[in-house]
Amino acid sequence: MATFQIIWERSNRSNPDVVNSVQPNVLIIGAGPAGLAAAGYLAEKGITPLLVEQGLFAGGHAGSLPCQAVQACAKCGACLLEEAATRARLAGVSLKCRSILVSATKNGAVYQVTISSGPDYIDANRCSNCDQCYQICPVAGQALIKSPVRFGPQYGLQIEKCPPGCRACQEACPDKAIDLAAQARREELTVQAILLTAGFTPFDARLKPRLGYGRLPDVLTAMNLDHLLRDHQPLVRPSTGLPPANLAFIQCVGSRDVSIGRDYCSRVCCGYAMRLAKLVRHRWPAIKVTIFYMDLQNAGRNFDQFYREVKGQVTLIPAIPGEINLDDQGRLMVPYMDGATGLRHDSRFDLVVLSVGLGPPVLSGLDSFNLTKDTDGFPESRVDAGLWVAGAAAGPRGVAEAIASAERAAAEIAAMVKRS
């Protein structure tokens, strides 16, 4: 099909004001589902939040989650990101992407904060989302990428991936929204409260070298698989480009592991892997799916029925393989102890997906507060100092729970701001 324009008014869907002249009351760090929900809540209460996001777009990790529905909704909560984004958009929330908190100091009842932003190669205020830049970009999808959510900037440029000297997008833009020479800038603000919703840091699977991530191309993380499914790409073995005959998930990579100081369950991965397994089976019925687990954790309400459905189409093995190697045909050799016999069993897979655990966020600009950590190593709120932590930044949780916790924090912040 040639390029066509859809007949549909977009006028009521323009980008929000990225620069807001009203002084914000509350700084929210991280524009994932939690940050968006909190910002929307505060703005609805007449409080002005400013969302800063270090990535190119709003959405956070949830932005790459595919919908896991098969016949009916799988209750993964991924779509709640869009709900939170719509809420923030309708409430007129201000968002600065590509921005980090440099420093924050408490000055009486307020915070003096310094934010470093940009460079904003694409001015979201001018951009009309006409897509002409994307269509002309010789490396579209790599240098020029699109936002996963319908709030905030819709296009982002990773200039380090641009072909040298290429100015195609800037020249093609009818809105003069692209400036490849844009510079980063700093900004100082005064706010009454800070909400940290910086999300989680996924466990770096390279720290478990025997599992082969980074060394064996057919070993992926669940996040790699998310991207493939979300973008509706074919599922293939990176080593051969051919579809896999089978696939295995390995749970608890970077969770429930005292040896790496992760003495906690990441809570979301079991339900997540089981749903993904069902989705893979649904889209590619020929692919056989196995899940290696320690203990399968419950996911959502009515887990009994969901679990029965999973058992009907996925092989569940109560063992966590410790190493993955290649066999002489280039397939992945995954040894484990068979619980029925106690004997070592060598299984072969075309693809292995590691369910990496959720770790605490990397904090920036909050050094002066000596934030205390909970027993799992996640930062804790300091309500007395006007600093809240919510969402997955406060502990491993899924999208729905992250949003609920952010709303609770936002309600407390709203009460505090209105008192002062």
Next chain:
Amino acid sequence: MNSPAQLIPVQVWPRVLIIGSAPVAGLLVDRLTAIGVEAVWAGGKALEGKAQGEQVIPEAELIAFTGLTGRFRAVFSTLGDRQEIQAGAVVLCSEELRVPYFTPQPGRILTVSTAEEELAGKGFTDWLPGGPRQIALVAGAGQVSSVGTIRRMMALAGKLVERTKGSVYFFAPHVKVASSGLERLYGQLREKGVVFLRTPEQGPSFDTSGERIRIRLFDPVARAELSLIPDLVIVEEALRPAPQLAAWADLMGLELAPDRFIGPDNVLYWPVLTNRRGIYALGPARGTDDEEQLAGQVSAVITEISNLLGTTQVQVPPVALQSNRCASCLTCLRVCPHGAIDFDYQPSFHPLACQACGTCASTCPGQAISYDGLIEPDLRARMGTALTRPKVEEGFSPRLMLFGCQRSAMTALEAVSGESHSRELAVQALPCGGYLDVNLVLTSLQSKGNQPGADGVMIAVCHQDNCRSMTGSPTARQRFTYLQSILKTISIEPTRLGLVTLAPNMGMELKHMIKEFRDRVLALGPLGTR
């Protein structure tokens, strides 16, 4: 589409009614009182120990429930009397109903609850004369354990291993540790000497025929069958919906989830919302027994109630009644998924409860309910500009009409709006799948004067169980089937009609779906030339 929001004042009675005797109800009363919200607690059992001045209805049984969001009226029978309570919001906190995984036998098979009570009430030596040598805790055993019960069983195992010189065994197919601190507790128990054994999902093999119970299990590490003759077995109990939940749901017009607990099993209603705004359910009424989740639910209820009680004005619902057409048939009252219709000879639409889904408007047999902002002439105009554009390519290019739910399809479409769709595609947003009007679809297929109709109509609504109005998506499916039968009757290929379900984050999928549908209609050829 969106007309400027028109606000009207609303009244919310500043009182919260809490029904049920779960321990969390007391906590909720205290939290609400602390923020200055008046709470009335209608509990099943005696509610001793509550401070004076608190309003308590003991031995309360709900017998009638009327009113709408912000002004509910509940009637209770209490100690042979009747009492009516008016409240702006209602919270359901029924107590736990526990069903043991297998029949307890006094002295040798106890439930977790009984073991907790006995351990709290007596010294351990009184409890098991002679001192126990071996105690087995059995979780799972053919059913799914809950993380809340596993937490209680771990606490019990910890106390038992500290107080006995014997051995404590913990049998489970899956140790549920997905809550705060549980993985650490699990590690500590193993250090203290609790032996955790993985069982098959149906549990270990039990032999209760003899005087002593015998448990058999294959141990893969020792590669041998392990046989245990415990002095005491403590079995898990499942959390089941309390019998009053179904009665409450019936009286209050609430949806029960497939597991028979309150509240739709729908992520948009997570963690405490029900299908009626202003009525919330938490804890055992919702199938939750984990303390971490429960704490989150309590805070969520407080936030929701504060918002609701602080509401003084809301947007006018986009639905309006043409009284002369209304036959008072009650259809709207029956189909409204949000309990938002007040019926006094004729319906009125409650602004606090209405979610603007339009289900009433599309279902009304007398077409007496109009939905502001979505009217047929508007659709005609859209199709006029969209579908009569001159053809660029040679040959047939199908004219397509897409009816999409605002929440899912329209958001998804926006994600790929700059990309290649069919230029022959006209789009009409629906507030909800429940608004899909049969006439609207038929009109779009019809040519009028020199304006041709669509060659194919695609309907895109939310996934089942992911619809904000619960019944919207199934309603759209029903009407789709009905429309197909109409098309068949009038000799139009039913495949000119397509139905897809999707989530708002499925832009790429929607693009594929549109392309597939276009190919299908392309193969069918222009409508009406056969």
